[in-house]
Amino acid sequence: MRIGDAKQSYEADEAIWTSSTQKFWFAVFLLVLAVFPFVADAYLLYIGCLVGIAVISTTGLNILTGFTGLISLGQAGFMGVGGYTVAWFSLHTALPFPLTLLLAGLLTAAVGILVGLPSLRVKGLYLAIATLAASVFLHFIFAEWQAVTGGMGGLSLPPAHLFGLTFQSDFEMYFIIVPLAVVMVLAAKNVFRTRTGRAFIAIRDRDISAEILGINLLRYKLMSFALSSFYAGVAGGLFAYFYRVVTPESFPLSLSIFYLAAVIVGGMGNLLGGILGAAFMTLIPEMLNLLTATLTPFYPNAPVFMSPMLGIIFGALIVGFLIFEPNGLGEIWQRVRRFFRLWPFRN
Amino acid sequence: MILECDLTTTQAVGSDVGAASGKTEHNKNILEIHNLSLSFGGVTALRDVSFRVPEQGITTVIGPNGAGKTSMFNCISGFYQPQQGSIHYQGKPLTGVKPPARAALGLARTFQNIALFRGMTVLDNIKLGAHVHMKSGLLASLAYFGPARREEMAVRREVERHIIDFLEIDHIRRQPVASLPYGLQKRVELARALAMRPKVLMLDEPVAGMNREEKEDMARFILDIREEWDVTILMVEHDMAMVMDISDHIAVLNFGQVIAEGLPADVQNNAEVIEAYLGTRDMDSLRHKLNPESEVA
Incomplete structure (x- = not known):
């Protein structure tokens, strides 16, 4: 519980965590993240890494779709660009992973700017179709540009390395993925307490008046595309290091829809919601698998029965969320916080 | 005053x-x-x-x-x-x-049918008005600490002292604009136009x-x-x-x-x-x- 929060400076007032309670719980959260790999089993560790990658990519898409209001179905394609960039540099150069990931992000950002060019003219569903076309086009390049991408067979790459250390197992990869996810989410949070973030939101809410208020629409829309694609590129690069192989089928169209669903389920324009959405979308299929495994001793037919059910349950959960919680998981989190604000004296 | x-x-x-x-x-x-x-x-x-x-x-x-x-x-x-x-x-x-x-x-203006940004608080709406007078680019924004924060704080100070106080809207600065009554929304829009200097x-x-x-x-x-x-x-x-x-x-x-x-x-x-x-x-x-x-x- 906390009582009052008198601030003495604007700096303190505009901090991400404005109370010592919030700082305490964030420290606890970081501690849990740090201890997790030492106590978790192999399966949980694998899931942890997947959630970390999903969080980065979802945050990227949230910047573009949730905050700037530009619907994109190109996320999988962008992740593919990042994945192939990392694979190519790992195979042809001896660059350490921070540099390959940076290059992956930058190259993907450049591709994102190109894809974003029509966004000044087309909006909404039309932009979704334009990005879908870009995604299909990128997929075609991955499959056909044999010399660089290895065609349908894809590329196998050596493990990530830095200063002679190699990062091979899930345990080692965790220490790349999760800190990077934390830093990138915090960086995104920073954007939304400065003029850049305000410009993105203004474009989403009322693009015409935003322009009359002095925001250059093309510049900021492309900036949003670039930033979002940078996140997607880094996530794709981590994906490549994690699985150590990239093929055109690593980045199917359904992956774009997966991330769009994560943004919507988590809460559009809510960074914390995006994190929850990414975790939710990654964990639910795994939980359903777990459910099948627990049911099997009692109903030997459970796997046969459950496997077609997985998709249905998954879909029903998403539809349920849209109906009962249109503002997403982020909104639920806000409600929980409000409940505990003056707890136990009032709730 | x-x-x-x-x-x-x-x-x-x-x-x-x-x-x-x-x-x-x-x-x-x-x-x-x-x-x-x-x-x-x-x-x-x-x-x-x-x-x-x-x-x-x-x-x-x-x-x-x-x-x-x-x-x-x-x-x-x-x-x-x-x-x-x-x-x-x-x-x-x-x-x-x-x-x-x-x-x-x-050249600053307000609109006949209020054009505030509904996803932002009153304070952010007003600060948006100062957009053209700010310089922080994307990288500075990502890092926040350093030039971006200094600039944000200078704008915050200006907005608080000269605009929010002047238009008597200090009690609503944290609220999302969508929840405000019509008269106050008009006033927030005027505040945003003033932030454009x-x-x-x-x-x-x-x-x-x-x-x-x-x-x-x-x-x-x-x-x-x-x-x-x-x-x-x-x-x-x-x-x-x-x-x-x-x-x-x-x-x-x-x-x-x-x-x-x-x-x-x-x-x-x-x-x-x-x-x-x-x-x-x-x-x-x-x-x-x-x-x-x-x-x-």
């Missing part, structure tokens, strides 16, 4: 309209509109419109609904491209200057739909802005009592054409204006309508 404001307001409102505008008539014009024509397909919105906005005063554009007042504003903001004519701002033509660049030059402040129906108390507050703010900020006000408004009380200069539009321009007193007695408003030359009933004293009561 509040008491002081009230005093200046009363003085300005109470003073002779002709005398108040007398001094501004000598000033040079900050905006000059020359022979502006605008049409959408076959519909003519503005036809050969010319008028001027003297520096430092309050200029009001009046006219019946559909006369082209908001189209005029949209031409000045750069949202519409007129087919003919030109707009000169501080002596230079604005032709070809994009809307964001016009905002940077000091305008040289010309364009107000599109600042008191439309307000009750009397809210109207009086808004009139007081507009007069205070003229007194305390180095700014010219260009306003579109239907509330004749307020227009006649606070304007220094009035232009009357009807069917896309300027039919009269000048001091409030002159415009009030112009036969063409009277006909545009009432469709009649019955001067007595019209004087009654245009006369502030009888209207306010």
Whole structure:
């Protein structure tokens, strides 16, 4: 519980965590993240890494779709660009992973700017179709540009390395993925307490008046595309290091829809919601698998029965969320916080 | 502070309209509109419109609904491209200057149907107004600590001290704009326009739909802005009592054409204006309508 929060400076007032309670719980959260790999089993560790990658990519898409209001179905394609960039540099150069990931992000950002060019003219569903076309086009390049991408067979790459250390197992990869996810989410949070973030939101809410208020629409829309694609590129690069192989089928169209669903389920324009959405979308299929495994001793037919059910349950959960919680998981989190604000004296 | 404001307001409102505008008539014009024509397909919105906005005063554009007042504003903001004519701002033509660049030059405005950003708090909406005067790029924003934070804090300080305090909206600064009543939303929009550090402040129906108390507050703010900020006000408004009380200069539009321009007193007695408003030359009933004293009561 906390009582009052008198601030003495604007700096303190505009901090991400404005109370010592919030700082305490964030420290606890970081501690849990740090201890997790030492106590978790192999399966949980694998899931942890997947959630970390999903969080980065979802945050990227949230910047573009949730905050700037530009619907994109190109996320999988962008992740593919990042994945192939990392694979190519790992195979042809001896660059350490921070540099390959940076290059992956930058190259993907450049591709994102190109894809974003029509966004000044087309909006909404039309932009979704334009990005879908870009995604299909990128997929075609991955499959056909044999010399660089290895065609349908894809590329196998050596493990990530830095200063002679190699990062091979899930345990080692965790220490790349999760800190990077934390830093990138915090960086995104920073954007939304400065003029850049305000410009993105203004474009989403009322693009015409935003322009009359002095925001250059093309510049900021492309900036949003670039930033979002940078996140997607880094996530794709981590994906490549994690699985150590990239093929055109690593980045199917359904992956774009997966991330769009994560943004919507988590809460559009809510960074914390995006994190929850990414975790939710990654964990639910795994939980359903777990459910099948627990049911099997009692109903030997459970796997046969459950496997077609997985998709249905998954879909029903998403539809349920849209109906009962249109503002997403982020909104639920806000409600929980409000409940505990003056707890136990009032709730 | 509040008491002081009230005093200046009363003085300005109470003073002779002709005398108040007398001094501004000598000033040079900050905006000059020359022979502006605008049409959408076959519909003519503005036809050969010319008028001027003297520096430092309050200029009001009046006219019946559909006369082209908001189209005029949209031409000045750069949202519409007129087919003919030109707009000169501080002596230079604005032709070809994009809307964001016009905002940077000091042309700020509010909108007839409030155009606040509903996903942001009051404070963020106002800070957005300062966008053109800030420099932080994407990388500085990502890092936050350092130049971006310094700039944000400077803007926050300015907004808090000169705008939020001035417009008496400190109690709502944390609230999302969507939850505010109409009158306050209008005030937040004015705050956002002030954060643009305008040289010309364009107000599109600042008191439309307000009750009397809210109207009086808004009139007081507009007069205070003229007194305390180095700014010219260009306003579109239907509330004749307020227009006649606070304007220094009035232009009357009807069917896309300027039919009269000048001091409030002159415009009030112009036969063409009277006909545009009432469709009649019955001067007595019209004087009654245009006369502030009888209207306010």
